[in-house]
Amino acid sequence: xxxxxxxxxxxxxxxxxxxxxxxxxxxxxxxxxxxxxxxxxxxxxxxxxxxxxxxxxxxxxxxxxxxxxxxxxxxxxxxxxxxxxxxxxxxxxxxxxxxxxxxxxxxxxxxxxxxxxxxxxxxxxxxxxxxxxxxxxxxxxxxxxxxxxxxxxxxxxxxxxxxxxxxxxxxxxxxxxxxxxxxxxxxxxxxxxxxxxxxxxxxxxxxxxxxxxx
Numbered sequence: 001x002x003x004x005x006x007x008x009x010x011x012x013x014x015x016x017x018x019x020x021x022x023x024x025x026x027x028x029x030x031x032x033x034x035x036x037x038x039x040x041x042x043x044x045x046x047x048x049x050x051x052x053x054x055x056x057x058x059x060x061x062x063x064x065x066x067x068x069x070x071x072x073x074x075x076x077x078x079x080x081x082x083x084x085x086x087x088x089x090x091x092x093x094x095x096x097x098x099x100x101x102x103x104x105x106x107x108x109x110x111x112x113x114x115x116x117x118x119x120x121x122x123x124x125x126x127x128x129x130x131x132x133x134x135x136x137x138x139x140x141x142x143x144x145x146x147x148x149x150x151x152x153x154x155x156x157x158x159x160x161x162x163x164x165x166x167x168x169x170x171x172x173x174x175x176x177x178x179x180x181x182x183x184x185x186x187x188x189x190x191x192x193x194x195x196x197x198x199x200x201x202x203x204x205x206x207x208x209x210x211x212x213x214x
Contacts, residue, residue, distance in 0.1 A: 028142050028152055036144040040211050043149060047193070055193035068112045070191050073184060074123065075104050075111025079167050084126045088134045093124040128165075129158025147189075150214045 030036060058066070078101040085094035100116040100123060107115045117123070132154050133139075140153030148159065163169065163181065172180045193200070207213040 028139050030142040032141065032143070036142065037211055039144040039146055040150075043144065043147060046147065051189065051193050052197070055190050055197060058190055058194045059197065066191070066194070069187065071104070071108065071114050072111045073188055073191070074114075075101065075108070076168065076184070077166075080162050080165055081124070081126055083165050084128055084131045084162075085124070087128075087131045088126070090126075093126070096121060096124055127155075127158050128161040129155035132158060 078097060082094060082097045082101075085091075085097055100121050103116040103119070103121065104111050104114055107113075129152075137154055139155070143151050143153055143156055145151050145156060145159070151159070166181065168180045168184060172178055203213055204210050
């Protein structure tokens with residue numbers, strides 16, 4: 001099994017490198033526009049039917065409650081950020097990420113509050129897509145991911161790797177609960193949509209081609 005997985009990783013790496021090289025001189029090209037637009041339309045239908053109404057309803061929750069939930073989710077993402085800090089050999093941000101986690105977990109009641117920010121220790125948000133960029137991998141082509149929205153080939157790979165290294169995956173296996181990761185992702189999506197209700201609506205109203213604007 002190990003050899004099979006290893007071969008798959010090697011083949012995937014070769015594919016990624018080939019695609020990255022092919023589009024190295026272009027600025028986020030969109031060679032699969034027809035497919036992307038179809039996925040985009042699907043995402044918009046999901047947004048209109050479910051995500052926006054839920055986000056609008058969620059906006060009625062008092063702001064302290066919304067902030068607390070967001071803080072908890074951010075705190076849970078610390079291992080992902082720290083892993084990428086280390087992979088990027090970013091020692092300063094790795095130390096900051098660790099310090100923030102300790103302060104917010106201990107004094108922020110498990111991450112409900114964010115005392116670290118009040119102390120001037122700001123969050124440094126990074127991901128595996130940025131790690132790949134650090135080592136010279138270009139963005140590749142434009143892609144619209146189902147439910148997740150616009151991205152690039154490199155960042156799409158980054159999203160997948162970040163999901164793999166997320167401790168919630170290990171917790172899901174130990175607890176035999178396959179809903180932990182999707183639940184977290186869904187809550188993050190609703191939180192993001194709620195915080196951008198006005199911005200997104202304004203973009204839709206003022207854009208001749210909303211797809212091209214994004």
